[in-house]
Amino acid sequence: MDNLTRLQYLEAMGIDVWVAKHQLQGADLSVVSDEDATTSTVIDVEFIDQVNLKKDEWNLLQNEVSECEKCALCEGRTQTVFGVGNKNSDWMLIGEAPGYNEDLQGEPFVGQAGLLLTEMIRAMGLERGSVYIANILKCKLPDERNPKVEEIKACGNYLQRQIQLVQPKIILAIGRVAAQTLLETKKPLAKLRGIPHQIAGIPLIVVYHPAYLLRSLLEKRNAWEDIQLAIETYKQ
Ligand code: SF4
Numbered sequence: 001m002d003n004l005t006r007l008q009y010l011e012a013m014g015i016d017v018w019v020a021k022h023q024l025q026g027a028d029l030s031v032v033s034d035e036d037a038t039t040s041t042v043i044d045v046e047f048i049d050q051v052n053l054k055k056d057e058w059n060l061l062q063n064e065v066s067e068c069e070k071c072a073l074c075e076g077r078t079q080t081v082f083g084v085g086n087k088n089s090d091w092m093l094i095g096e097a098p099g100y101n102e103d104l105q106g107e108p109f110v111g112q113a114g115l116l117l118t119e120m121i122r123a124m125g126l127e128r129g130s131v132y133i134a135n136i137l138k139c140k141l142p143d144e145r146n147p148k149v150e151e152i153k154a155c156g157n158y159l160q161r162q163i164q165l166v167q168p169k170i171i172l173a174i175g176r177v178a179a180q181t182l183l184e185t186k187k188p189l190a191k192l193r194g195i196p197h198q199i200a201g202i203p204l205i206v207v208y209h210p211a212y213l214l215r216s217l218l219e220k221r222n223a224w225e226d227i228q229l230a231i232e233t234y235k236q
Pocket of ligand 1: 065068069070071072073074080137138139151154155
């Protein structure tokens, strides 16, 4: 079986195949005839190998996280919360750590805060499923306390590998803790919002945590400014 046919089978089975958007331009995987499948060079072998390699890396990483006991947070979790969304997205949203609901459901940003985040994503002209969402820590924090330095150190490599795999064009740091951790600063949120930052050459915009916005409705106008800044920065 050639690689293009294999790719089509995977798609037909509903198995995600992560393909860089620019590499798919002009390629229609849904309507390639048998004849085309044996003769076409729409996608070359090297590219298919890269796709499969990337998929292997995601699986490896997710398995590693699901079994991780590198810090004490493993003791209090129901399950690890790896990340969700489009692994090939230009947009990556990064929060702090799973909360109670996320721990139960195994997905970041669910519940009321998750719904508001979904609305924020829609305000950017995107759908929740079109961005990739992850947290710095993959296990729930007890009593909603802030993460400890040793926990961030233990878990940080997983997020770093997720960023390397997604290769986003822009990152949104959601909330103070995520922003301070990603930017390695102790500056307050007010000083981090409103200006574009960079990590590893990727533009980063700091936005309010939706849980905070639920408690501080007056800040919603500022949240809209964050979103506009993110859109402008992405377009540059
Ligand atoms: S928080 Fe991260 S490092 Fe700690 S146990 Fe969970 S996955 Fe491992």
